[in-house]
Every structure is written in C-alpha cells, then in structure tokens.
Amino acid sequence: xxxxxxxxxxxNLTVESGLTILQAARENGIEIPTLCHFEGLPDKANCRxxxxxxxxxxxxxxxxxxxxxxxxxxxxxSDGVRAARKTTLELLLANHSVDCHHCLRIxxxxxxxxxxxxxxxxxxxxxxxxxxxxxxxxARAYHVDVLPYIQHDKxxxxxxxxxxxxxxxxxxxxxxxxxxxxxEVQTVHNLSMANRGRATMVVPELGKLMADSAxxxxxxxxxxxxxxxxxxxxxxDEVLYYAHSYDHDTVxxxxxxxxxxxxxxxxxxLGEITLKKVCAAxxxxxxxxxxxxxHAEKLAADEMADTIERNVENGPVIVSNSFAVKNFVKKFFxxxxxxxxxxxxxxxxxxxxxxxxEGDKPVKSVLITNVLEQAAEAKEEADIDFVLNARELYRLFxxxxxxxARKYEEELDKVWEDPPIRYEELLREADxxxxxEPEEVTVTVNGKKRKCAIAHNLGQVRLLLEGSYTKxxxxxxxx
Amino acid sequence: MVKEIRVxxxxxxxxxxxxxxxYIRAGGYLALAKAKKTEPEKLIDEIEHAGQLRGRGGAGFxxxxxxxxxxxxxxxxxxxxxxxxxxxxxxxxDRTIIENDPHTILExxxxxxxAIGAREGFIYVRGEYGHCIELLKKAxxxxxxxxxxxxxxxxxxxxxxxxxxxxxxxxxxxxEGKRGEPRLKxxxxxxxxxxxxxxxxxxxxxxxxxxxxxxxxxxxxRKIGDPSYPGTKVFCLSGDVKNxxxxxxxxxxxxxDLVNGFGGxxxxxxxxxxxxxxxxSCGFITAENMGLALNYDALRPAGVSLGSGAILVLDExxxxxxxxRGTSHFFAHESCGKCAPCREGTSRLEEAMDAICEGRDVEKxxxxxxxxxxxxxxxxxxxxxxxxxxxxxxxxxxxxxxFRGKAPESAKEDA
Ligand SMILES: Cc1cc2nc3c(=O)[nH]c(=O)nc-3n(C[C@H](O)[C@H](O)[C@H](O)COP(=O)(O)O)c2cc1C
Ligand code: SF4
Ligand code: SF4
Ligand code: SF4
Ligand code: FES
Numbered sequence: 001x002x003x004x005x006x007x008x009x010x011x012n013l014t015v016e017s018g019l020t021i022l023q024a025a026r027e028n029g030i031e032i033p034t035l036c037h038f039e040g041l042p043d044k045a046n047c048r049x050x051x052x053x054x055x056x057x058x059x060x061x062x063x064x065x066x067x068x069x070x071x072x073x074x075x076x077x078s079d080g081v082r083a084a085r086k087t088t089l090e091l092l093l094a095n096h097s098v099d100c101h102h103c104l105r106i107x108x109x110x111x112x113x114x115x116x117x118x119x120x121x122x123x124x125x126x127x128x129x130x131x132x133x134x135x136x137x138x139a140r141a142y143h144v145d146v147l148p149y150i151q152h153d154k155x156x157x158x159x160x161x162x163x164x165x166x167x168x169x170x171x172x173x174x175x176x177x178x179x180x181x182x183x184e185v186q187t188v189h190n191l192s193m194a195n196r197g198r199a200t201m202v203v204p205e206l207g208k209l210m211a212d213s214a215x216x217x218x219x220x221x222x223x224x225x226x227x228x229x230x231x232x233x234x235x236x237d238e239v240l241y242y243a244h245s246y247d248h249d250t251v252x253x254x255x256x257x258x259x260x261x262x263x264x265x266x267x268x269x270l271g272e273i274t275l276k277k278v279c280a281a282x283x284x285x286x287x288x289x290x291x292x293x294x295h296a297e298k299l300a301a302d303e304m305a306d307t308i309e310r311n312v313e314n315g316p317v318i319v320s321n322s323f324a325v326k327n328f329v330k331k332f333f334x335x336x337x338x339x340x341x342x343x344x345x346x347x348x349x350x351x352x353x354x355x356x357x358e359g360d361k362p363v364k365s366v367l368i369t370n371v372l373e374q375a376a377e378a379k380e381e382a383d384i385d386f387v388l389n390a391r392e393l394y395r396l397f398x399x400x401x402x403x404x405a406r407k408y409e410e411e412l413d414k415v416w417e418d419p420p421i422r423y424e425e426l427l428r429e430a431d432x433x434x435x436x437e438p439e440e441v442t443v444t445v446n447g448k449k450r451k452c453a454i455a456h457n458l459g460q461v462r463l464l465l466e467g468s469y470t471k472x473x474x475x476x477x478x479x
Numbered sequence: 480m481v482k483e484i485r486v487x488x489x490x491x492x493x494x495x496x497x498x499x500x501x502y503i504r505a506g507g508y509l510a511l512a513k514a515k516k517t518e519p520e521k522l523i524d525e526i527e528h529a530g531q532l533r534g535r536g537g538a539g540f541x542x543x544x545x546x547x548x549x550x551x552x553x554x555x556x557x558x559x560x561x562x563x564x565x566x567x568x569x570x571x572x573d574r575t576i577i578e579n580d581p582h583t584i585l586e587x588x589x590x591x592x593x594a595i596g597a598r599e600g601f602i603y604v605r606g607e608y609g610h611c612i613e614l615l616k617k618a619x620x621x622x623x624x625x626x627x628x629x630x631x632x633x634x635x636x637x638x639x640x641x642x643x644x645x646x647x648x649x650x651x652x653x654x655e656g657k658r659g660e661p662r663l664k665x666x667x668x669x670x671x672x673x674x675x676x677x678x679x680x681x682x683x684x685x686x687x688x689x690x691x692x693x694x695x696x697x698x699x700x701r702k703i704g705d706p707s708y709p710g711t712k713v714f715c716l717s718g719d720v721k722n723x724x725x726x727x728x729x730x731x732x733x734x735x736d737l738v739n740g741f742g743g744x745x746x747x748x749x750x751x752x753x754x755x756x757x758x759x760s761c762g763f764i765t766a767e768n769m770g771l772a773l774n775y776d777a778l779r780p781a782g783v784s785l786g787s788g789a790i791l792v793l794d795e796x797x798x799x800x801x802x803x804r805g806t807s808h809f810f811a812h813e814s815c816g817k818c819a820p821c822r823e824g825t826s827r828l829e830e831a832m833d834a835i836c837e838g839r840d841v842e843k844x845x846x847x848x849x850x851x852x853x854x855x856x857x858x859x860x861x862x863x864x865x866x867x868x869x870x871x872x873x874x875x876x877x878x879x880x881x882f883r884g885k886a887p888e889s890a891k892e893d894a
Binding site: 046048051060091092197199 | 819
C-alpha cells in the first residue's frame, strides 16, 4: 500500500496515498466539520464548511474533495479557517428559517453542549430536526450567536402534498445530498437544482408538487438531508392523543430497526436502549399493546418464500414487498409490472393482524419502524393509522419525558415463537446501500441450488430490470 | 511612444472576414501546413518554451503546458475548445477578433487539434454574439470545403448566457448539457474535460496568436513585449477617454501609453481618478501607477492584473462606492449558486453596498464587507466568488472617503 507523509495540525502522519484530507484526518482522530459530504455519495464540495489551510496554497481547500500528497502541511483548525467557516455558517443561517432556537434553556448557542435531556421539560420546538440537525450542531460549535444580515421573508410554501415525505425549502442549505441520492443512487432523478445565485433551490421534477412528481416515496432523501428541509410528516400530537384517550385502544408494532438511531439520537452507549426499555417508555405514555415486529416480518417473508417455491421452476422469479419498488416499476418499467410478484410487506401483515383485534373500543394502529417507505404506504393505502420512525419517536419521548434509557425493561405484550424465516440470506430485512452492483447469494430452493440477486437500492433495481435479471433464478427487489 | 503591433489583429481591416480566399491570400493556413510537418512534441515545445505563450483569457496560464497535458494523456478521443464566451464586463476584444478574422481562430484551433491529437472541437460563443456565430460557422464550412480541416470537426455553439459559463469547467458542464456550474479540479480538463476526455480550452485571442507564432517562429514572437509575458495583448479601452476602442499593444507598453497615447487621454477638462484593470471583476489603480507596464509581473505590486484586457478609465466625477455597488449587483446576479459562500455572500455584499451608498450603518457595513470578502476569497469554489469582493476592497483601500462621505443629512446634523 503506497503511503505519503503529511502533517495535520503539527502532527506528522503517514497515510495511505489516494485518501482525501478528510479521510486521512478522521482515520487519525482529527475531526473536520462537513455539511455536503455524505459517506457513499460523490463529493461535490459545495458547502465549503470543511475548508482547511494547506501551506503554500493561496485559498483554503475542501478537505472532502482534496487528496493528500507527499509533504502536505495542513491546518484544520486555525483561526483563519475557523473564521471562514463561521462566515459561511452565518451566511447559511441568515437564509434559513431558524425555528429551532426557541427554548431559552438550550436554545442559546452559547450553551456549548446541547444535552437533549434538558429538553424533557420543554414545550415544543418547531423544527423536526431540532437537536439532531447538522447545521444547528455546527452553529453551536462555532458560536453563531448573531446574524449580521438583513432577514428576508422565508416564504416558500411547505410541500405537504404527499403526507409522508415533506419538503420545506426554507430550511434547505442546497448541499444537494438529496439530489445525489435521488438521482445517482436511486436513479429516480426526481429532485434537481433550479434557478441560480440566491434563488437556487431544490425542486421535484419540473417544479411540481411532490405528489404530482416522479417521486416513488423511498424516503432516502429524508435520510441523507442534514437539516429539516426534508422530513417525514409527523403525527406526534394525534398519536399522543390516542395514547391518552380512554375511548381508544392502541396497538404498537415496534421494530428493532429503530434502536440504533434512537441510541445515536440520545447519544448513549450501545445497549443502553433496548426494545424492552422502549416498550416500557411506550407503556408509560399510555400505549396499551406493544408487540414485536418479527411475526409480521416472518409472515411477509413467508409469502415471498412461498411465491418463490411455487414459481422458481418457470424462469426467474422476481419478488418484492417494497412500496417504493412498486411505484418505481409502475413509473419506469410498466411493462414488467405483471411479471413481478409483489407481496405484502410487514406493514400490511400488521394491519391484517390489527383488524382482528377490533373489540368494543376502536383500535388505533401504530407502526414504529425506520423503513420510511412504510410511512408513505400507510398514508396512501390507509391500512395503518400512524407510522413513526426513530426520529419522531425520539421527539415524542423528549416532549413527554419518556427517556427510554432510564426505564426498567418491560416485556413486550406479544412475542411470537416463530421458526426462523426460510432463505434467510435472501429474504432477511436488509439495509439499503449506495453500491452500484446488486448482491448475489445462492440458496437452495426445492432441493436445488438457485442463483439469486438482491437489489439494495433502486439503482440496482433498475440495473436488474434492464435485463440482468435473466441471469438469476430468483431476484429480490428493495428500495 | 510604443507602436501598436498587430499580431492577433494582423488582418483586421485588410481582409474580408467572410472570405477564406482573402485569408489565404494574406498567408492564412500556411501555419497549419507548416505545423503538420512538425512533430507534435516539437510543436508544443515551440509554443511552450520558445514562444512562452500564456493564455489571453484572464488567468495567463502557459498554453504549451496545457497542450502538453492533453497531448500526453492517452485517450482515443480528445477535444479542443475555443472559449468565446467573453462575459467579463467591459470586454469585447474576442468579438473584435472574430468579426475581423474568424479564420485565424480556426487555424489556431486546428493547429492545437493536430498537436494534441484531437479530432473534434467546439467554439463556445457568447449567445449575444449572433453575428460572430454566423461568421464562425461560415468560416468552418469554407475551411471544410477546402479540405483544410482534414476531418477535424469543429462545432460552433451558442453559450448559456451566464458569466460563470466562461470559466472553463463550467463551460464544459454547460457544453455537456448540464447546469452551467464549475466542477472540481483536479481532474483538470486536459486530463478529463469534455465528456471526461482530455480537452484543451483556450481563449479566442490565444488561438488567434498561435498561427503567427508557428508561421514567424517563436524567436520572432518572443522579441515582442515583456520577456515575462511575450507578445502582444489586445486591450479594450473604455470609460472616460477620448478614443475608446480595441488596441493591440506589446506587453511592455505602459498604461499611460494606452490611456493617454492611444486613448487620447481623459475627456477634456477631467482627470483620471481610477482605472479598473482587467474587467468588471478586477481591482483599480490610481493615476500615479500609470507608468506600470501592461503585463502580469509589472502589475502585481499594484495588486492588479491584466484580466481579460479590459481597461476602464474613470474620471473624478465618479463616486467609487457607487461604482462598485454596480459591481456587487453584477456578482449577485451572476453567482451560479453552487457553493454556499458565493451563493449567499454575493447578495450580502450587494446589500452592504446598497446600505453604504444610502448612508446606513456605514462603518458596520464596511466591516462586514471586509469580513465577507476575506471569507469568500478563501472559501468559494471558483474565482468568481473568490474575487467578488476584490473590486470593493480595492476601491475601499484607494478611496475610503467615497464610502464614508455618504452619511445621510440627518446623521451629519447630529454630529
Ligand atoms: C468566472 C469566470 C469567467 C471567465 N470567463 C471567461 C471568458 O469569458 N472567456 C475566456 O476566454 N476565459 C474566461 N475565463 C477563464 C477560463 O476559465 C480559462 O482560464 C480560459 O478560457 C483559458 O484560456 P487561456 O489559457 O487561453 O486564457 C473565466 C474564468 C472565470 C473564473
Ligand atoms: S423519496 Fe425517494 S424518489 Fe422521492 S424525492 Fe426522495 S429520494 Fe427521490
Ligand atoms: S433538501 Fe436537505 S439534502 Fe437536499 S439540498 Fe436541501 S439541505 Fe441538502
Ligand atoms: S464561487 Fe460562485 S460562481 Fe463559483 S461555483 Fe461558487 S457559486 Fe458558483
Ligand atoms: S463537506 Fe466539503 S465542501 Fe461540503
């Protein structure tokens, strides 16, 4: 492995050549702030927050997009660099509808560390990202207390048309992570940049509303956005209403996939937040029944497994239980729609289960999952009342003082003893990724080894549906 | 006084720009034939070392070095592109060259194409220059008809109508049909330019100079002008001078030669207050620096450069704060919106200049401009944003009273 010698903040380092300054610094425990950079997406170097000083160069250079070279002497935290970053942050914030600073106790950026536990007694902050916004975190770190500029109206309309993925252009910092993920990774190319200069903004296809656009509701733009400019529509007030109401029963299906993000949001150690603690916190808020998600996932996997077993002898079987994939196929591969087996997802299985529970009181169903497309599915197909993701759950707990890390574990009200799902490697609940190539696995179906492909994003779905699916016996599509 | 030496504009007024025969009769396309008898490497050497040709588009980068970059990048497809976007305010030299002698540009491009191994090229012409586009198209068609292009396909395209598209990487993105925004360097265009292939981008004037160097020899060329920046430069003289216009001078001529000699001095009864050197995005000098020669090295101590060659003379009737207020509007309008400091900063500079010119919070806004300009210089993605504060800072340094003399009447009474 070829290496180069560099100096960062007076530390002599030997690092792999070809790394960016950002990678080299992070590998050596030196933090450089970033905004537009997102691991896995191409670097555009347009936020100019990661600027560092390189001796011998006239201007600062972006650490995210500048590669190390032999003898480079870098300063990542000099006064000049800090001043330049602060200027950029002030400029961004001056054109950003800042409604996260309302609370006097934690709102001041003079408070150096924002401890979310202070929020517990709070009324409510307006911004969906308050407390875990990358812009806000930097504004605090750089003590942006005063904005020395004229404040203009931030009067772009919120796009609530989908009822799931919501866009608030007033909070957009034009970092373009969403554009990249929607275009380069998902190949939907719904989001793009419009206008120039100060009027620059991100718009859905041809400036339409999201509901009329090419959006397939995969929710990936929400996951990558550093600010509150794209988020999942919240329902916390209604959810709390039903949790408290004596006239309703509430059934929650809690998926383990929210635990990692919840742990990160609370900034606590791994293992300090468990399903059982979250269950206790939910009970405390008044939710009656909290059940685990495995059973629904098992039923969903079973349906796919049965489909595969039935059809595998007649050429490639393409299965999916993703809402976004279905939308994607309708939009881009209408001819193939009939050829793909769309199975029910765990969301639908849960809905079916809840239907059977209806007793004397009306039942409200709440699905807690980080699979964002399920929120869009629930909204559009109306089979579940509410879908909460980790972020909204966190905000719900902050508002009500339900901090799960400090609860004693409580058993879930319903756990199933299901046998493990069949064809685990193929049908497991899996993460999405940014890769270009679908994953390949081999599983034995009906006594014969089958070559299978798994698409972990819509770009991979596109690749498969454009023809390479024929190379496989089974293809599973996820968004 | 120095004489005007016409290299780029050698045929101006002497030939019919629409007639390829005229151009050939004046010795045109001989250089191309001569070049083709030379090894590409020797040819590039001639331009780089012997001729020391430096780009005429603003940055003054070594042309031969650029060509060598594209030449030595192995690739089956390469491109040569002529930058005729000419967006710098006050600049119209490229138009003058095209209108007088479109073939010399084409010949320069064909020489470059031969040198680097390109089979295709583009002339990216500012959209407003409709006549130039027609002339160039005809020139290309005529040269093709005469077999002079030897299969090298040159396309004439109309620009996207924004200043930043003159920046070479933004030009490339625009040519590729995308948003006209600069892109990351490296890779440099000579390695991965148009469609990711090795590409040379040169200014109109640079290409127009090439045939002369090839024809008359590098030795001849290097004897003209200042050794650090040999040859001639085409200047656009405008503002409060008697004889506005385009002049081609050797690079050891002084500002005084240009303004008072060729330009006939400031209009009667007035004096030079400031001269903006290089175009609307550049800094100023005062009359005491008019003895400086018109090349990069000589101008550096005064904190200015040659830029695109636009020289704007302002007499004492101008208020410099008002003048650079206009500049700040220009930048706010032309920022492409890609990077945060320029997208947001240019319009804040504009607001601060508006405030100063209206006598509001003058000291505070001066401080703000200084801070902003510094942040933008160090942080912006491309030279547009990096330099957007320069004219303001330059004016502020030279004419602080013009900024501070703007207190509103009421404030003066208070004091
Ligand atoms: C904002 C901006 C605008 C520019 N506009 C032009 C232009 O209109 N014409 C031009 O030749 N070069 C322009 N340039 C310079 C080009 O980037 C590039 O340096 C030049 O075309 C190279 O040609 P040369 O080496 O022959 O000078 C501009 C640069 C910047 C940063
Ligand atoms: S939800 Fe998916 S398809 Fe819709 S805009 Fe976001 S990334 Fe694009
Ligand atoms: S919506 Fe979010 S991700 Fe997209 S450009 Fe704006 S701030 Fe960045
Ligand atoms: S400096 Fe201005 S023009 Fe250049 S990339 Fe940034 S926004 Fe665009
Ligand atoms: S993170 Fe490097 S420029 Fe945005």
